[in-house]
Amino acid sequence: MSRVYNFSAGPAVLPEEVLKEAAAEMLDYRGTGMSVMEMSHRSKAFEEIIGQAETDLRDLLQIPDNYRVLFLQGGASLQFSMVPMNLMKNRKADYIVTGQWAKKAFKEAQKYGEARAVASSEDKTFSYIPDCSDLPIAEDADYVYICENNTIYGTKFWKLPDTKGKPLVADVSSCFLSEPADVSRYGVMYGGVQKNIGPAGVVIVIIREDLITEDVLPGTPTMCQYKIHADAKSLYNTPPAYGIYICGKVFQWLKGRGGLAAMKEYNVKKAKILYDFLDASRLFKGTVVKEDRSIMNVPFVTGDADLDAQFVKEAAAAGFVNLKGHRTVGGMRASIYNAMPIEGVEKLVQFMEKFEEAHQA
Ligand SMILES: *Cc1c(COP(=O)(O)O)cnc(C)c1O
Numbered sequence: 556m557s558r559v560y561n562f563s564a565g566p567a568v569l570p571e572e573v574l575k576e577a578a579a580e581m582l583d584y585r586g587t588g589m590s591v592m593e594m595s596h597r598s599k600a601f602e603e604i605i606g607q608a609e610t611d612l613r614d615l616l617q618i619p620d621n622y623r624v625l626f627l628q629g630g631a632s633l634q635f636s637m638v639p640m641n642l643m644k645n646r647k648a649d650y651i652v653t654g655q656w657a658k659k660a661f662k663e664a665q666k667y668g669e670a671r672a673v674a675s676s677e678d679k680t681f682s683y684i685p686d687c688s689d690l691p692i693a694e695d696a697d698y699v700y701i702c703e704n705n706t707i708y709g710t711k712f713w714k715l716p717d718t719k720g721k722p723l724v725a726d727v728s729s730c731f732l733s734e735p736a737d738v739s740r741y742g743v744m745y746g747g748v749q750k751n752i753g754p755a756g757v758v759i760v761i762i763r764e765d766l767i768t769e770d771v772l773p774g775t776p777t778m779c780q781y782k783i784h785a786d787a788k789s790l791y792n793t794p795p796a797y798g799i800y801i802c803g804k805v806f807q808w809l810k811g812r813g814g815l816a817a818m819k820e821y822n823v824k825k826a827k828i829l830y831d832f833l834d835a836s837r838l839f840k841g842t843v844v845k846e847d848r849s850i851m852n853v854p855f856v857t858g859d860a861d862l863d864a865q866f867v868k869e870a871a872a873a874g875f876v877n878l879k880g881h882r883t884v885g886g887m888r889a890s891i892y893n894a895m896p897i898e899g900v901e902k903l904v905q906f907m908e909k910f911e912e913a914h915q916a
Pocket of ligand 1: 565629630631632633656702704705706726727728729747750
């Protein structure tokens with residue numbers, strides 16, 4: 556068996572300990588004589604799995620009692636629709652457009668009401684986070700929307716916007732559980748788990764109770780109503796059971812690692828190794844303004860598309876895979892989520908040093 560260093564943006568690397576545990580339980584989950592994939596979602600064993608997962612997630616993020624945790628399907632992308640369908644009571648929402656995912660969410664919301672872009676960083680290819688300290692938020696806006704960590708461009712909101720009292724809705728897909736967060740500052744926090752938490756197919760929605768109502772836009776499908784899922788404790792229909800089980804194992808792993816404060820420390824350390832190298836390199840350079848850099852997704856370029864391609868190819872041959880930048884931006888991107896060990900980043904930097912030596916002008 557040989558594992559690579561997987562820098563994919565998602566689906567992404569998972570902790571080896573979690574994969575081994577899941578493998579050991581594959582044929583017989585704790586004396587049930589079956590895999591978690593094969594069991595009823597109404598069984599006692601699965602009820603325990605989903606219950607423990609929620610308890611551990613609440614623990615990790617210190618989620619206040621007036622927030623509900625929902626394990627849903629449809630990926631982060633379905634939330635682009637569910638958010639407006641459930642929250643746009645006045646049919647008005649303000650979006651901060653900091654990348655492709657935010658833009659997709661913004662476009663989707665326009666189907667349901669007046670979605671306005673109150674700030675954007677598109678003028679400089681989304682390489683920074685706009686000043687959000689005094690935005691023209693509408694008096695009757697139902698919410699203010701951000702994508703907190705921009706997976707494709709590698710920027711992060713290190714300071715949340717001033718929403719002027721409106722609920723903040725945040726797509727946290729690529730920074731979920733990478734650091735502690737003050738959930739009480741959000742109306743809704745949601746993320747597809749395939750970036751930093753588990754297998755594709757699960758999206759976790761953390762939502763303040765008063766935002767869960769029957770008063771949704773006309774025609775909203777039953778499956779798209781937060782209240783339906785909240786009332787049924789995420790078991791309205793068959794949930795992505797195996798995915799939830801793996802998420803639960805990752806929550807346990809995170810607790811074993813000391814929780815989110817310890818994780819943040821580790822992630823900052825990892826990212827610093829890579830950024831310090833990029834800042835000193837004569838060949839490679841980062842593409843994002845320093846103060847807005849993500850510690851999860853690190854895009855970089857050589858400035859020469861052919862050389863970029865050569866780097867990606869040689870890196871893959873050396874066991875550093877999925878370093879190609881998003882198809883819409885080119886260059887390289889190293890995603891260094893929670894489960895990427897620090898050795899992976901150290902060895903990548905060593906490889907980059909050698910490549911630089913060989914290709915310097
Ligand atoms: C990957 C990603 C998405 C899309 O997720 P799906 O689960 O494929 O719909 C949305 N937002 C962010 C920030 C992402 O990183």
